[in-house]
Amino acid sequence: MGACCCSLQSSRRAHIVSAYGFGTTEPLLKETEREAVNAILKFLDSDSSPAARRLSTDRLESLRTLAYSDNVELQKSAALCYSELSENWSDPVTIQFLEPIIQLLLSPDIGIQKASSLAISNLALKGPVENKNTIVRAGALSSLIILLNSQDPEVQCNTCGCITTLATTESNKREIVVQGAIPPLLKLAHVRDPKVQRNAAGALLNLTHVESNRQDLVQSGAVAVFIKLLESQDIDVQFYCAAALSNIAVSGEHRQVIIRYSDGKVIKVLISLMKSLSEKVCCQACLAIRNLASDEENQDKIVECGGLDALVPLLWSGDTDTVTAAVAALRNLSIMKGNEIHIVKSGALVELSRLLSLQEQSEIQCHAAGTIRNLAAEEQHVAIIEAGCLTALAERLRDSKHVPGDVLSEISAAMGVLVSNSIARKQLMSLYNGDFHKVLLKLTDSPHREVQYNCAGIIGHLAMNEEYHSVLLNEEPSAIDCMLKLLDQNDSSFIHLALWVIAQFSNGSKSTRALLRKSVLIDKIIELKSKKYNTEISQLAESAYNNLQAQ
Known part of the structure; x- marks a missing residue:
């Protein structure tokens, strides 16, 4: 799943102009910083649309100058410029481009944290897929995970959203866990801010797609968090948590953890979500029930709690995924x-x-x-x-x-x-x-x-019904042709089956046995007797031969 970000509303150019005046009392700037400010202002004043803007090497260097300045206001200006650029950025980013943004993430200034976290989140969310891997390779994860512990809801939202997006790429999912993202994400899943909670739940869901991550999540107490959040009033949170539990419940060991933690209560909650007006919630709750129903001890509980009453109407759903989940759950039950x-x-x-x-x-x-x-x-x-x-x-x-x-x-x-x-x-x-x-x-x-x-x-x-022998044996192809093909298979199970089928026919009338004796089947049976294919098959062949010889 993707993520939402908390957008900044302030004007980037207005911040630079108000900070440095240009015509009034200007702060003390180094010459390189002054030149960088002018270059960026000229860039922001250009007539081209934001989507058409591209950073030249000189302008990129100007932004780097601001980002690495000791002046907090210049750092903030750089962060705001990066966040503006990121809103319409569609090109692949380079590590060189990302380095100053990652540096800004580490600033103690909340405003800089807000702008830089929004910038990197936008680059991950709105840019091409390769941006996600580049952001991780550039070393952004450790800084983002530190910011998960911020007390500012906007920083939490942006950072969580960025990690959610990064975790949509297979190669990143394990690395996010290795670098320690699970504990702060679980903590943010409990916050009151709905956007933060939604992004945290979404990030955790994306991490459950990797088997080794699921083990780490279970050991970190994620099951308790997911079960609690199933009762959230937010549809997205319900969806993410039902899907996460479904993924975790793939493992028999983890299914036991899920049931044991809630004393089976989770089954009732999931069944209630199967009646949700939201199709996606319905479907994920169904998938979770399907996986839990893989264990016999849960099957009876699901039926007892009204699972069938919830499942059967879903077989009529207009959503193919929901129907698939419902009939799969029914199969397990x-x-x-x-x-x-x-x-x-x-x-x-x-x-x-x-x-x-x-x-x-x-x-x-x-x-x-x-x-x-x-x-x-x-x-x-x-x-x-x-x-x-x-x-x-x-x-x-x-x-x-x-x-x-x-x-x-x-x-x-x-x-x-x-x-x-x-x-x-x-x-x-x-x-x-x-x-x-x-x-x-x-x-x-x-x-x-x-x-x-x-x-x-x-x-x-x-062939157990004698009245069907004539039509089965005289058809083209006939049951005799069928048995010959089975006997020609180099597979003991097929040969065993053929001899069993012959036994059903040999229990019929004299005319049926006579017909079989005249066919090449009898030669095949004699061959099996003499070959001593294996003890059981030899015995079956002997029995079939004797039955067919009966008058």
Whole structure:
């Protein structure tokens, strides 16, 4: 996230004129300082727009002269000029350009601190991206971190905002922590000034994007600060803190810290934020709940505190990120046995069915299918089928040319669990005028190995019903072709699956076994028997062979 700065309102030229009079009693200046003042006044009086102004080498040297003067008023003039220039600066800065500004940051004068901190913050915020790295390389961080301890709200705001902006660059995030920014930032997160608090929270959020920083933040007590600020009335602060907790909650160890510190209260607060009118707050609260729901002990608590009632309406959100976060959280909650009844009763199944049909939303489709798979594993088959989920899964497989491989893997895996139910098998075989099995047979030749495996497994489940044997074995390609491809794989799991599928067919009629005996499958099975591929597969091959020989 970016940052806001506290702008100075005073006129830079007016300060120089009032300080040195020019025509009245002038302060005692060195000749070089007098020449520098004249050069800067001429520069400020130029007709060109601020955006068109560029510092020549001579003018840059004049500003350096003022900045390094022993005269506080000249230093202040330099700081004000730098802050004016920074407001419209769009060029990359050099270390040489930054050195006098960094020197001014160390001034004990509050006015100079205000102007110089605003200048460097603007250069980081409004200039090109490379300015952020250059500012750090120039050594500005140590001075900025010192200024975080200022008692002046404007200096706090500018400095915090600058560090927030610097922390948007990956290479700076760790360096900011190494140089000691966490303690003063945590302190500023408690101040009453809303701009300062907002910038401090934003800076801390940016630091959580690095794993090693998260450990330092947790050890420094940041979790307590973030949890407390979740109840802020400021939407930005809520957003930053929910996002920071979400990032920290990626680690199992840190999730325990979050829950332990608040005695679980944080779950209630995050659930309340999921009902926020602010979409971005809603989304980040959802992401935090999703990560906390990675631990089984939190899943029950989330449901108990009304998490499902808050999550399900978000599946209808117009914001893709919020929908993604909500369905991901639902998927984690569906892992726990006992939650499945609550999820079914919440009305989520109908929404999951709808989400599967969303075009070009592969992450949402993956999480929706994963949730259905988890619920099917807990014997909620009938409810899932009645909600239209099986049909929605089938539709995606039928449209496989336009569906990414990771989505096909999740969808075929979910279907593979569902077809252990006889009602699901019957519905599948009736879909698309009884032609859906053709989709499955073709997908056993998918370029995605998981899809091949899952679809072959589904065919094996369909073969549990003898009435489907004829259509499966006489199709083009047939289940026999499917099993041959599996047996040709140099992968024991695929060979194991093929033998299991053959076993389902061999439990059928004499005519089915006769058909299989006449096929080249029997030669493959004999080959596996003799090869002693491994003990388990050899035993399965022996069993398959004996079953097929039965009259």
